[in-house]
Amino acid sequence: MEAIGIEVPSIEVLNMGEIGAEQLQLQQLALIAGLLVAHVLGDFYFQPAGWVKSRNTKHLLSPALYLHALLHGVLAFFALLILSLFATLATKETGAAATGVSTTGLSAASITAIELTPLFLVAIGVMVTHFIIDAVKSYASPTTFAFVIDQAAHIIAAIILWALLTQQFTPLLQHIYAINYHHLVLLLAYLIILSPTSIFIKQLLSPWTKELDELTNPKRTSGLVQLPVQRTLAMAGQRIGYLERLLILTFVLLNQFAAIGFLIAAKSIFRFGDLTKSEDKKLTEYVLLGTLTSVVITIATGLVAKWCMGKL
Numbered sequence: 001m002e003a004i005g006i007e008v009p010s011i012e013v014l015n016m017g018e019i020g021a022e023q024l025q026l027q028q029l030a031l032i033a034g035l036l037v038a039h040v041l042g043d044f045y046f047q048p049a050g051w052v053k054s055r056n057t058k059h060l061l062s063p064a065l066y067l068h069a070l071l072h073g074v075l076a077f078f079a080l081l082i083l084s085l086f087a088t089l090a091t092k093e094t095g096a097a098a099t100g101v102s103t104t105g106l107s108a109a110s111i112t113a114i115e116l117t118p119l120f121l122v123a124i125g126v127m128v129t130h131f132i133i134d135a136v137k138s139y140a141s142p143t144t145f146a147f148v149i150d151q152a153a154h155i156i157a158a159i160i161l162w163a164l165l166t167q168q169f170t171p172l173l174q175h176i177y178a179i180n181y182h183h184l185v186l187l188l189a190y191l192i193i194l195s196p197t198s199i200f201i202k203q204l205l206s207p208w209t210k211e212l213d214e215l216t217n218p219k220r221t222s223g224l225v226q227l228p229v230q231r232t233l234a235m236a237g238q239r240i241g242y243l244e245r246l247l248i249l250t251f252v253l254l255n256q257f258a259a260i261g262f263l264i265a266a267k268s269i270f271r272f273g274d275l276t277k278s279e280d281k282k283l284t285e286y287v288l289l290g291t292l293t294s295v296v297i298t299i300a301t302g303l304v305a306k307w308c309m310g311k312l
Contacts, residue, residue: 034080042075051067065134080123130157192301
């Protein structure tokens with residue numbers, strides 16, 4: 001696929017080739033940003049709830065599935081067209097500032113300078129890939145995992161189409177191949193603070209968990225009624241722990257230790273009511289032990305990761 005018709009003045013004209021290259025890179029990044037904006041608008045703002053229900057029930061027989069894919073193609077085309085016009089005008093303004101020749105703004109020449117065929121091909125690609133991905137998703141259960149996979153597939157498709165449009169496919173692959181041990185250390189650190197840390201904290205607190213359950217759940221309460229509720233609350237607590245440790249590790253890697261204190265203080269404020277209502281302070285000790293263990297493990301993981309990357 002040919003590159004989009006955005007002309008950057010040559011080094012001889014501008015006498016500043018590095019600025020011209022930087023301008024071209026910004027224009028190319030604007031195109032992928034435009035594709036992603038079009039995707040968000042089409043999926044979350046311009047898609048009626050009736051379309052989603054029709055797609056999930058009728059699947060390939062749903063007219064909404066085809067209309068939704070067409071909508072994404074149209075949005076993608078106009079996003080690329082508008083950004084291409086802006087890029088063309090910006091390039092001409094830069095050239096005019098360097099040569100002292102005034103420009104007349106948007107004109108027919110500016111529009112004809114854009115190659116529409118690559119834009120149409122990308123829009124068609126967006127439409128086809130969106131149709132295929134949403135058709136497959138219509139057969140899946142409406143879970144968080146399915147939602148994440150669906151959105152990731154759309155984003156990957158948009159990036160690939162953008163790379164083909166801007167002739168950045170080979171550099172994109174080079175960036176992927178450039179993954180080194182720094183990236184793997186980061187990945188390992190984030191993986192450690194999720195499920196492994198939750199399991200460790202659960203095992204650490206197990207001697208007090210049974211005692212606390214007997215204290216907070218009277219024997220007269222039916223276990224059959226409480227069991228689903230307990231499982232739901234346990235899963236919610238696990239998710240909260242995940243988010244808390246993700247934030248703490250990110251703050252450590254960014255050297256924002258003050259933000260960690262703010263996060264712990266905010267959590268303490270939200271839990272203050274429950275902790276003060278505890279008659280014998282067992283719940284207070286239980287929560288503090290779990291929170292401090294989580295914080296210590298996450299901070300230690302972040303510091304070790306920074307040391308391994310040579311940033312400590």
